[in-house]
Amino acid sequence: MSTDIAIVGIGQTRPVRRADRPLRTLAVEAVQAALDDAGLDASDIDGIITDGVIMPHTVPREFIAAQFGIERGFDGGTSFGGAGNACAPELAQLAIRGGRARTVLYYFGVDWGSRAGGPYGFHDMYPAKMAFEKPYGFNAQPTYFALWARRYMHEYGMTPDDLAAVAIAHRDNALLNPLAQNRKPLTREGYYDSRLVAEPMRVADCCLISDGVGAFIMTSLERARDLRQPPVKVLASRFASEPFTGDDIFTQQREIVRVTGAHRAMEAALAEAGITRGDIDFAELYDCFTISLLVQLEDLGFCARGEAPALVRERGIGVHGGLPVNTHGGLLAHSYLLGVEHVLEAVRQLRGQAGAAQVASAEIGLVGGWSIPDYGVLLLGRDRR
């Protein structure tokens, strides 16, 4: 039996650099907001999913179940971080189609804004990084992506202006979103005034650091049609990865500037949804750095290798551009909750609730989630019955 599912409720805390309350409290608030948005009671939830690496150590599923009195009949963990956020609907769909759950809650968040070590500390879990990279000061995501950016410049003639264009487009989008963490206008001059941290990466090339949680609720499309919000249909949610680890992915791939898994996940999702790239009205992509956004546009197939800077320049990625990307401001300017905010923004767009950032006649949206070496593609659509 093929049962379509839909996202029926979204909730989040306002992302901030340092929250004044613990992550577990933020998670409870985000989940309650998602329930309220859907018009559901916690007793309607019978399955909980979160990512399989980060949340089990911070806000485990049983904590949320206990706080809301949820009797779980289904429990799942997906990839981690970005890919986990985009692939949660894949798991929920399998559970709902398989009759294992009726209504599934997903939540994800981090307190890397206030936690000691922040995002850099996360990579302490990789033994070869600890042994052979950190002693050389190769010890943070901006340094890894600086190597990629430098190599990409060599291979394709990218210039710092191309990176600036990505940063500026994201900041412009953030100005349209009242929840965005960085709403200070960014000019080309402002970009070049921004401090170099790992050349060619400047502060303006790096995502924010945030405390916050996002949550969403999924159920069958049939049931969704009786609920409070316009249903947002899951057209496809697909995971793909390649045999690399967090240790070797940044340095040992034959061609290092490549988003592993993205192409295969995208092809699988498009085939399942029965659509083409040209049908996609907007994309919320994992923009941890300006360079990562460019490479993803290529590996997802929106343009050929080396042509992403031209796509940004000529087609435009602003809300009113040819391919609106990260309409909320992305990880670069909205918040760094590893892409759960991308799913929530895609839902708002397809409900027509994106306010000043609303993409005109948004019918189909793409969410790309990355957690190296894993990638998740989520295609969402307006319910056109």
Added chain:
Amino acid sequence: MSDALAPEFTAFNRWLAAGELRLPWCDACRRHHWYPMPRCPHCRASDIGWRAVAGRARLYSWTEVSHRFDPRYQGPLPYIVALVEFDDAPGVRLVTNLVDTPREWLAVHLPLVADFRAAGETPPRVLFRAALTRSE
């Protein structure tokens, strides 16, 4: 920082402390790989030895780091992180720091040689410098 090295990691530092650069070598497919791991990533064989490389390499990419991301790293700022490829171990790339190399020389494919001045430190480090010197 690296006081709990995985067992397959320790040989590299032991050789390095003795002033020698050795990389994991798979006897089955006769190829180097990096990082050290229990099974060869090319052919999955588990008979892995350590074979010396000459220490001649080329610059694959680099970044000048001017921010202290991790307080555990106490070197002076700024510093150059380089990713280098060995002439005699194709496909292996090593993360290192560049020394004695003028900033304006930095370019992909710049010839480099290993420099062992930090091999006696804890943990031992192998650095690289331009194969040519300023006067040549």
